[in-house]
Amino acid sequence: MxxxxxxxxxxxxxxxxxxxxxxxxxxxxxxxxxxxxxxxxxxxxxxxxxxxxxxxxxxxxxYEKLLDKACFESIASLEDIDYTFNLNINKNKIEELGSLRFMEACENIIVIGPPGVGKSMIATGIGRKACENGQSVLFVNAKELVDRLHNEMIKGTLPEVLESLNKIDLLIVDELSYINMDKEKESLFFQIIRQRYEKRSLIITTNLPMGRWNELFTGQLAATAILDRLLHHCHVISITGDSYRVKGSNYSAKKGLT
Structure with missing residues (x-):
C-alpha cells in the first residue's frame, strides 16, 4: 500500500x-x-x-453564502459611512454596535429618522458584520414581510415559515413606516417580535418616532405591547439632518440609502 x-x-x-x-x-x-x-x-x-x-x-x-442568503439591497458597509456629512450620527455608538456584542446579549436595535439619512446603510453594515462573523442574517422590507406572513397563513404554511425565521441570528426589518395593518397582520408581526424576545436580535428601521407607532398598528394598546418587548433590551438610534439624496450625493446613488 x-x-x-x-x-x-x-x-x-x-x-x-x-x-x-x-x-x-x-x-x-x-x-x-x-x-x-x-x-x-x-x-x-x-x-x-x-x-x-x-x-x-x-x-x-x-461569508459569501451568508451574504447571498441575507438579501441585502445594497453593498454598504459600516466603513463607508461618511460621518462628516451628518454629524448627528454617533460614530462611537455605530462602531460599538458593529462589534456585535448586542447580538451576544440578544438585544435589539431601532434606527429612527427621515428618509435618506442612512438608516438602511447602518442596518446593512451591521448585518454584513454579522455575516462576516459567520452568523445568519435576513434583510427584509417590513411590508413585504407582513404580506408574506399573511400569505403563508392563508396557505397553511405559517408555522414552518415562523420556525425558519426564528433560526436566523439577526433579522433586519427595513422601512417599518406607514403600513396600515389590520388585526390579523398585526398579530403576525407581533409573533415575530415575541418569538425573538430575549432569544435572537432584531434591527428595525423606521421613519416614524415611537410616539407615533400607534399609526402603524390598530391602536396605542397594540403599539405599546410591541414596543414593550422591543425596547426591553434595545439600542435606539435617532438620526436627524439632511438626506444624502437631496444633497445629490454620488455616494447615496451608489449605496442606495433609505
Whole structure:
C-alpha cells in the first residue's frame, strides 16, 4: 500500500483532499510546497500554513453564502459611512454596535429618522458584520414581510415559515413606516417580535418616532405591547439632518440609502 502511494503521490493527494473536501489545500498545495521549500519551513510551520489556507477559504465561502442568503439591497458597509456629512450620527455608538456584542446579549436595535439619512446603510453594515462573523442574517422590507406572513397563513404554511425565521441570528426589518395593518397582520408581526424576545436580535428601521407607532398598528394598546418587548433590551438610534439624496450625493446613488 505504501509503495502504491509513493508511486502515485499526486493522484493520492488529489483524491484524499477531494474526499475530505479540502478545497483550498487541493488548489494550492503545490504552490505552498514551493513556498515552504523557498522559505525553508519546518514541518510544523508548513502544516500550520496548509491549515490556515483551508480555514481562510472556508471562512470566505461561508461569508459569501451568508451574504447571498441575507438579501441585502445594497453593498454598504459600516466603513463607508461618511460621518462628516451628518454629524448627528454617533460614530462611537455605530462602531460599538458593529462589534456585535448586542447580538451576544440578544438585544435589539431601532434606527429612527427621515428618509435618506442612512438608516438602511447602518442596518446593512451591521448585518454584513454579522455575516462576516459567520452568523445568519435576513434583510427584509417590513411590508413585504407582513404580506408574506399573511400569505403563508392563508396557505397553511405559517408555522414552518415562523420556525425558519426564528433560526436566523439577526433579522433586519427595513422601512417599518406607514403600513396600515389590520388585526390579523398585526398579530403576525407581533409573533415575530415575541418569538425573538430575549432569544435572537432584531434591527428595525423606521421613519416614524415611537410616539407615533400607534399609526402603524390598530391602536396605542397594540403599539405599546410591541414596543414593550422591543425596547426591553434595545439600542435606539435617532438620526436627524439632511438626506444624502437631496444633497445629490454620488455616494447615496451608489449605496442606495433609505
Amino acid at each position: 505504501q509503495q502504491l502511494i509513493t508511486q502515485n503521490k499526486e493522484e493520492y493527494i488529489q483524491t484524499m483532499m477531494k474526499q475530505f473536501k479540502l478545497v483550498d489545500m487541493r488548489d494550492q498545495y503545490l504552490d505552498l510546497i514551493n513556498e515552504a521549500e523557498t522559505a525553508s519551513l519546518g514541518y510544523m510551520d508548513f502544516l500550520v500554513r496548509l491549515l490556515s489556507v483551508e480555514e481562510e477559504g472556508k471562512k470566505n465561502r461561508r
